[in-house]
Amino acid sequence: MIIVPENEIASLVTREAAFQAVENVFAAMASGDAYNFPVVREAIGHVDALYGFKGGFDKAGMALGLKAGGYWPNNLETHNVINHQSTVFLFDPDTGMVKAMVGGNMLTALRTAAASSVSIKHLARQDAKVMGMIGAGHQAKFQLRTALEHRNFEKVIGWNLHPEMLSNLEEVANEASLPFEVVELEGMTEADVIITITSSFDPILLKDHVQPGTHLACMGTDTKGKQEVGVDLMTAATVFTDEIAQSISIGESQHAIAEGQMKESDITPLGAVINGVHKGRVSDDEITLFDGTGVGLQDLAVASAAVELAVANGKAIQIDI
Numbered sequence: 001m002i003i004v005p006e007n008e009i010a011s012l013v014t015r016e017a018a019f020q021a022v023e024n025v026f027a028a029m030a031s032g033d034a035y036n037f038p039v040v041r042e043a044i045g046h047v048d049a050l051y052g053f054k055g056g057f058d059k060a061g062m063a064l065g066l067k068a069g070g071y072w073p074n075n076l077e078t079h080n081v082i083n084h085q086s087t088v089f090l091f092d093p094d095t096g097m098v099k100a101m102v103g104g105n106m107l108t109a110l111r112t113a114a115a116s117s118v119s120i121k122h123l124a125r126q127d128a129k130v131m132g133m134i135g136a137g138h139q140a141k142f143q144l145r146t147a148l149e150h151r152n153f154e155k156v157i158g159w160n161l162h163p164e165m166l167s168n169l170e171e172v173a174n175e176a177s178l179p180f181e182v183v184e185l186e187g188m189t190e191a192d193v194i195i196t197i198t199s200s201f202d203p204i205l206l207k208d209h210v211q212p213g214t215h216l217a218c219m220g221t222d223t224k225g226k227q228e229v230g231v232d233l234m235t236a237a238t239v240f241t242d243e244i245a246q247s248i249s250i251g252e253s254q255h256a257i258a259e260g261q262m263k264e265s266d267i268t269p270l271g272a273v274i275n276g277v278h279k280g281r282v283s284d285d286e287i288t289l290f291d292g293t294g295v296g297l298q299d300l301a302v303a304s305a306a307v308e309l310a311v312a313n314g315k316a317i318q319i320d321i
């Protein structure tokens, strides 16, 4: 069995490697070569922790396994470790033998940022110039850094409920030598692409805050009850997702579906666009929206890449079990 420790991931897995792994697995999901298993997520009744498993099998990439982990709200304060904790386990699809154990914390940020960027590559207008961010926490920095690599952006604008966190976005914009401007929600009409990545339970971004032609990647809503986007904006947009079953149950689409304003058949897997089965954006005035809920297969895809890179770079720890 191979172990790839958490502290090796940042130097092994590039944004490009994560992007390629996620684009491939979205394509495999849409063509029926890969599927996600039902998600388990439990409040374990100890230190307020949420713990669960996301798994699946990708026959195209031969990745079988699961990500185990969750959220320990008191970690930082009590143990000085981050609150989100996860580990990926990969198994040999031919024998069922455990193949690898890979630190999953950095991989989660990389695969989540890769997902929104895959949507930008396939759905945003080619002439997009202004990148808009709603949210400025841990994931937002990864999201912005990756997104800026997929169009020739000239400016970043940002809004966050807690304005003191907006310097996180400014830091990433500056890394890319781009100007950064704080805006009110109304100012988001300037954006050509918008990523939402907050832990909000109420709609933030409404139809009036978005211009025709905008592409939105809505990444924060990954749990029942969370919401970042108004139902008016959802119904005005052409909606794509990583996985329809998750989109309607735990993703941004859950609210429009529950209100009877949208049907499951209104949602298209992004993989269908990657595979050329769906045409994606059809006009410069269309609002496209990617509901990125986060699937286990993304974790397996980036973990498999991490194992390959660790072996190639002499960083893999081999143990007999």
Ligand code: NAD
Pocket (backbone or CB within 6 Å): 108, 112, 134, 135, 136, 137, 138, 139, 140, 160, 161, 162, 165, 197, 198, 199, 200, 201, 202, 204, 219, 220, 221, 222, 292, 293, 294, 295
């Ligand atoms: P974080 O705690 O670092 O940042 C939270 C962000 O949400 C900040 O911008 C904060 O100001 C904002 N926020 C907090 N409460 C809010 C509220 N009530 N209304 C509006 N904004 C609020 O968290 P993070 O690690 O950056 O994660 C952000 C979100 O992304 C979480 O909801 C997380 O579950 C989700 N997430 C999704 C995926 C996926 O695959 N889709 C993967 C990882 C994380």
